[in-house]
Amino acid sequence: MRLPESNGSGPTAEATLSPTITTPLTILMAAACGAIAANLYYAQPLIALIGPDIGLSPALASLVVTLTQLGYGLGLVLLVPLADILENRKLVLVAVAITAFALLLAAIAPRALPFLGAVLFIGACASVAQVLVPMAAHMADDATRGRTVGNVMGGLMIGIMFARPLAGFLSDLVGWRGVFIASSGLMLALTLLLARFLPRRTPHSGYSYGALIGSLWPILRDTPALRRRGLYQFCLFACFSLFWTSVPLELAGAPFHLSQSEIALFALAGAAGALSAPLAGRLADRGYVQIGTGLVIVGTFAAFALSGLAAIGSIAALVIAAIVIDFCVQGNTVFGQRVLYMLAPAIRGRLSGLYVAIFFMGGAVGSAIASPLYENFGWNGVLVAGLAFPLIAFAAYVTEFTAAGRSR
Known part of the structure; x- marks a missing residue:
């Protein structure tokens, strides 16, 4: 496998030992x-309340979610x-503190423009969770790195x-507005806790930001493992987003x-799948990464197939499908x-x-096609797309066992 040098094709060395x-x-x-990650999703079930209050028409209310994700x-x-x-x-610390301020601004925003500007910053700063995950990996030894990353990712997925x-x-x-105020207070408390207990990690780098x-x-381009793992998770996260955007409908x-x-309670049941990360x-x-990857891809396909029983009114099938899809998708993230x-x-x-950017794009694809599929074809349309994504991932997975596939 051809990999960029440890300095990333630039004058970077490893950080001070953590x-x-x-x-x-x-x-x-x-x-x-x-x-931190929860801030990305608080607004999604509240759009019907937020839109009229800040003067957004129903046609533009989805901007609340779109700008957060952007x-x-x-x-x-x-x-x-x-x-x-x-x-x-x-x-x-800087990112979490800015999040606290942006959440407060969103809570008191009288009109759409300051609110939408605030959620753009909330979304951008929420990405700092993906700084904490590799920080945890740096502090773990090789033998326990997967377990450590899984535990931290378990917290992220529960959020x-x-x-x-x-x-x-x-x-x-x-x-x-009270939801945003409460989260702002939580971010402020989190800033203080992290300032007290989070250790420093200083990379030794000669990069400028532009070079970075x-x-x-x-x-x-030069990291086949990144492209392969990104493709797997693109497909499975598209499946995840497709399911969770469609199932409330x-x-x-x-x-x-x-x-x-009752739909909120259903979502709580699905949260059990986050336990797969540890x-x-x-x-x-x-x-067991290779065999585990195959199992979670097949498991995602089987779970979405099970959701087809929604056509006969089986809510139990949907609950099981939700748990298994979450379990498999979060497990593959950690792999x-x-x-x-x-x-x-x-x-x-x-x-x-x-x-994360690669599979986030998969999630955007899944969310984008969910409503049109459901509106035009009902759950059967969602089911077909939900089965197609893991099939694509599995087709790529089987190439791991060929010489040509391993080199890509």
């Missing part, structure tokens, strides 16, 4: 990742790579899965007719990170940003 990660620090970093994508490409040249603790139902429940009590961003394409209509609170990390440390974080330590920030 302290060994402890269990309390792992828990703090996992909780921080979850709390900000996140920009952060992955423009902010996360800074972990390879800037002191990581300071980078995290993502619980954000929507939590926002729905809280908005009933304190309104949508310019190195992203050579890293992608299916549950709200015939034959289920669930209320918003398990996947342990399996990866024991050398990919374990592979990438065993490569060149000096470019882990850029590897992390590129990897």
Whole structure:
């Protein structure tokens, strides 16, 4: 496999040796990742409340989600790579503090323009969770790196899965503005905790920011493992986003007719799948990445196939499908990170940003096609697309067992 040099084709060396990660620090970093990432999703179930309050028409209300996700994508490409040249603790603290301010601005925004500007910054700064993950990997030894990454990613995925139902429940009590105020307070508290307990990590780098961003394409071009793992997760995360964008529509209509609170409870059941991240990390440390990858791809296909029983009104089938899809997709995320974080330590920030950006695009594809498919073809249309994505991933996976495939 042809890999960029540990200096990423530039004058970068490994960072100052980091302290060994402890269990309390792992828990703090996992909780921080979850709390930060949750900010991406609080607004999604609240659009119907936010739009009229800030003067956004129904046709433009989806900008709330679009700009949050756009900000996140920009952060992955423009902010996360800074972990390879800037002191990581300071980078995290600044980003979390800006998030707290942006959340407060969103909460008090009287009109659409300041609100949309605030959510763009919320999305961009939420990407700093992908700085904490490689930080944790740096502090772990090779034998436990997968487990450590899995534990931290487990916290991140729990935050993502619980954000929507939590926002729905809280908005009933304190309104949508109260949700943003509460999260702003949480980010402020998190800033103080991280300032006290997060260790410093200072990369030794001769890069300028322009050279750092310019190195992203050579890293992608010259790292087959990144392209392969990115393709797998692009397909599975597209499947994940397709399912979770479509299933509330299916549950709200015939034959289920669930209320918003009941749909929120359904989402909580699906959050159990986030528990796969620590398990996947342990399996990866024991050398089961390749077989584990095949199992999660097949598992995603089987779970989406099971969701076809929604046509006969089986909510149990949808619950099982939700748990298994989440379990498999989160597990594959960790498998990919374990592979990438065993490569060149000096470019882990850029590897992390590129990897997440690739599968984030898959999630955007899944979300974008969900509503048109459901509106025109019902759940059967969603089902066909949901089966196609893991099939594409599996077709790429079988090439791991051929000489030509391993070289790409």
